[in-house]
Amino acid sequence: MPEQRELHEPFHQRERQEEADRLGMLVFIGSEAMLFGGIFAAALALRLLHPHEFTSASAHMKLWHGTANTAVLLTSSLLAAIAVEAARGGRARWAGRALWGAAALGMLFLAIKAHEYWLEWREGVVPGPPNADFGSRFEQLFMNFYFVATGLHALHLTAGLVLLGITALNRRARHDRGAVLIGNVALYWHLVDLVWVFLYPTIYLAGAGR
C-alpha cells in the first residue's frame, strides 16, 4: 500500500504542496548555482588576464584523477535518477539501494579527491604551509583557485552524502510514490554533478595535451 505524505498548512491539495516543495528546492539550487557562478567568474578573469600561464598551470593537474571523478559522479547521478524512478514505480527497496549506491560513489569521489590532494601535498603545491614551493606566482594563484573551487565542491558533496543517507534510511520517503523527498535530494545531488561537469574543463582540460 503506497503511503501518502500528510498535508501541511497552508495547503489544501497535495499537488500544490508538492509543487511548492519542488519550487523551494529549485530556488535554493539556483542560489547555489550562483554561488559557484562566482567561482567560475574568478576562473574566467584569471584565464582572460593570463591565458598562457593558466593553461600551463592546468597542465600540472592530475588529469586522470579528474576524469575518473567525472565518470564516478555522472554514474552517481544516474543512480540518484534511478532512485527517483524506482520510488515513483513503487519499488521502495530499489529506491533505497540506488540511494546507497549513489552515496557509495560519492564517497569514492571523495577518496579519489583525497588521494589527489595528498599527491599535491607531497609535491608541495598546497598553499599555506612553509614548505610550499610553486613554479611561479601565477601557479600559486591557480592552486589557490583550485583548492577554493574543489574544496567548496567537496563540502557540497559531503552535505549531499548526508542527505542521501538520511533519505535512504527514511522508510516513508522510500514508499512515497510522489518521490518528494527523494526527488529533492536527487536534485541537490545533480547540482553537485553539474558543478563538477564545468569544473572539469576549467581545471583539468585547459592544460591537457600540452
Add this chain to the structure above:
Amino acid sequence: MTAALRRVLLVWLALLLLLAATLGAAFLPLGPAKPWIGYGIAALKAGLILWFFMDMRREGGLMRLATGAALLWIVFLLSLVASDYLTRSVPLAPAQPTGSEARHQAWLAPPRHSASDRRWTLTICFAAISALRT
C-alpha cells in the same frame, strides 16, 4: 526493464560518451577553439542532466523559469566580467591636451572612445538584448 530506466541509462551512456569526446578533444591541436569545445561539451552534458535527470522535461513553466533565472544571472555575471577584461587591451585614444584647457575640454566634450570600444559595447548590447528577448 521499464521505459524510465532505459531512458536514464541511455542518458548516462550519452554522458560518458561526451566525457570521452571532451577528453579526446583536449589532446587535439585545436588552438583557440579548444576551450569553446570543452565548455560546449560541458554545456551539452549539463543540458542532458537538467532535462532528463533533473526532470525539466516533466516540469511546468514555473519550475523551468526558476531554474532558467539562475542560469540567466550566471550568463550576466560571466559576460559582464568578460566585457571588462576583454576590453582592457584595447588601445587608448590619442593623448589628450593637458592643463586647464584639458579640464575645460573634458567638461564640454563627450569622452572619446576608440572604434574597437564602440564595437565591443555594441556587441555586448546586442547579446544582452537578444538574451532578454528569447
